[in-house]
Amino acid sequence: MPYVDFTSNPNRGSTSAQENGTLYHIPATEYSTAWGCQWTDPEFGVLNDQDLELLKHVNCSYLSSGQPPTMLALKQHAQSLTNLIKKLCVSTTFGIVNGKGKRRPAFEKNEAFDWLNNLDEPYTNDDELHHIPLWALANHVESQDEETGIECHCALKAARNWEPTKPGEKTPRPYFSHHNLVMHANECLEMLDHEYSATGGLLSLIPCGNEDDSEQMTAAKNTLLGQLLLHQQHMVQRMHDLEIQYAKALDTLNGEAVVPMQMLQSLGVEGRLNGREVAYAQHRFILANAGEDVFQFVHRLMDKEESKIQDRDQMSYNSGVSGERMWSKTAAGKWHSRGLVPVDLMTRFVRLKGSGGKSTIFIIPAIEHHPSTVQTRKMEGRPTVVSVVTPSWPERASDLENRANAHLHREKELEDENRTLIRERMEMEASLEIALAELRKTKDEVRFYEGTSDGAASSEIRSENEAMKRRMARLREELPRRYHRLLRADD
Structure with a gap:
């Protein structure tokens, strides 16, 4: 890159615009937004038209994140992209980067590093394999925030179609993976369970099954979620019946x-003298x-x-x-x-x-x-699973989010206040440095005038010097102790 004089142009700190009022920038591509900075301005004198043509695919999240990248970050990004290309495409030869000579080794065309043969021209390739969309590399992360964390794309979100869809071709869904589908379904079920928490949660979605809800029950049986919930209810009911049958069997076989x-055919003493007979x-x-x-x-x-x-x-x-015949007297003398x-x-x-x-x-x-059977009777009288709870109004998801975000909002306010205090402290330190420079300059002038001026001028200069010392003393009283090292009035 040629040497650039950063002091010759007085308008270099400003941003110029085109005739239609828009800023100078590199247009957007199918994969990135437009990119405009000071270097894309022709008046800045760094990039010419040929450079802008070579950089028309430069924009990425590294240049558009709001935090300017460093040279190390750019090189790391380039290395990562190079390694990614190496994983996707084979490389069987070696070559010299930007080697234009015929006798110099060059990278094979359509291989991984053929774009390094000539860096002075925009890279193009008509190979069919180079134009196949790489859906496996699509970023599943939609956004990332310090408060909410990482948010992924919806699993059912379709890709942008830059070309008309061919007959029989479906719209690609790059985020249509098993993990994303499961997480998406789980989030939907959690929201439904929260909304129906007053009536028993997710299981209360199934209709009652009476005549009024017969059509809804038929429709529910034709859905996967309805079949799962019905299967769950049937399994619980079956388990309840089996537990009761098991308890009854234990009651029957217990002991x-x-x-x-x-019965003995002969009564009296003679019948009892025969002893206990065998029980049939x-x-x-x-x-x-x-x-x-x-x-x-x-x-x-x-x-x-x-x-x-x-x-x-x-x-x-x-x-x-x-009558008296139905009464008899016991050995203890009581009548019954x-x-x-x-x-x-x-x-x-x-x-x-x-x-x-x-x-x-x-x-x-x-x-x-x-x-031994009292617990079985209680089990028969009550269901195993109680799905209907006391009716109540569930708290809306928005209210939960408001309470959760209130603390984060307060933390953000405190962080802004902290930044403001840090900025004020830096301004005060800069003011102190300026005051010290003025004090040193005043001392030098005092020393000069003491040796060259008369008595009246020296007295005036001394009074100004004393006033400056008093000002510095007031600053020493007002500022914290850690800034006293800057107030060295005796130097």
Whole structure:
């Protein structure tokens, strides 16, 4: 590049414009926006028309991010692009960069580094493979912010079509990857779950299934999301039924099954002297899960019922409507009425599936009050999953964002205030430097006039010097201690 004199042009700090009022810039391409800076201005004297033609593909995010790049950043960017091109295209030869001589080694045409053969002309190539869009290199990141972080493109976003679509050709979607689709679907489901949080979340999207919602239920069954939600509900219901069946099976097989003994045909002492006979299996009814706990519980209920019956019989006897034959005296000397004590309890009958009408029936007594079956009864009475919660108005997503962004907005304000204070501090330091320079100049003048002027002039100069010292003393009192090193009035 030729030497550029940066002091000869007085208008170099300003920006000139074309005749139509627009700034001088490199036009936009299919892959980047327009690029305009001081160097693209012809009056700046750095880039000529040929240079601008060579730089028509120079713009990228490195030059348009708002932060000017360094020479190191540009070289790193160029190296990364070169390595990327090397990964995409083969290179079988070596050559000299910008080697124009015929005898100098050059890079093979259509290979990775053929664009380095001549840097003084814009690179073009008519090879068909060089014009195929590289969709795998499309950037999935749409924007990045200090507050919100990285935001990716929508997975369903279509690419810009610079040419008409051919018949049968679909619009390309460069962000249509499995990961992006899953993240997009997850974000949509999270928003739906939040919006329907008052009615049970995402599962409440399924219609009730009654006659009024029959058409909606049919439409829901024809969608993938509806099928997934219905499958989830059916699985939960099936699990609930299986848990109840499992609990009933445990209740039936818990403990030993009591096989009732056949009744003795002979009563009295003679019948009891024969001892306990063998209990034959009952093929019709088997008392199951009837251990000592059930036996004691039934007796307690009967004791309460017998107490009530005893009170009623006593009232009947006192009223004279009960005979003496139904009363007997115990060994303790107490009288009680004879008879039966009935208790009505809910009993469950269980049989095996597919066994027919002649199979054995298991009997579980007192299932409502049975200590081993009370949890099963509670499980049968309530659903496993409660999908309907207390109705409430869910907080909108915008309100959540406002609360979350309030702290970030406050931090940004504090950061702006901090920048303002830093700028004021730098201005004060610059003012101090100027004041020190003036003080040194004044001292030099005082020394000069003390040796050349008369007494009146020297007295005037000394008074000005004392006034400057007093000014510096006031600054020393007003400014923090770390700036006192700049106020050296005695130098």
